[in-house]
Amino acid sequence: MGFLDNLFSENNNENFDVGDRVEVIYAEIEGVVVSVDSNTCMISYMTEDDKEIIETYDKSDLRKC
Numbered sequence: 001m002g003f004l005d006n007l008f009s010e011n012n013n014e015n016f017d018v019g020d021r022v023e024v025i026y027a028e029i030e031g032v033v034v035s036v037d038s039n040t041c042m043i044s045y046m047t048e049d050d051k052e053i054i055e056t057y058d059k060s061d062l063r064k065c
Helices: 003-012
Strands: 022-026 030-038 040-046 052-058 063-065
Touching: 022 040
Parallel strands: none
Antiparallel strands: 022 030, 022 063, 030 040, 040 052
């Protein structure tokens, strides 16, 4: 397994709960989990101009902070 395989295989097995602080790996966005589904999480984060954004990401794209 290569570096990326190890990185993403660990994230596929990670459990996320509402309230967890997470980072979207490829976007370097940090936010809070607001909803958890089978393979996805809704993440809330603030933009530089103080607007709240809520987006859905695949669990494999996230890691706990």
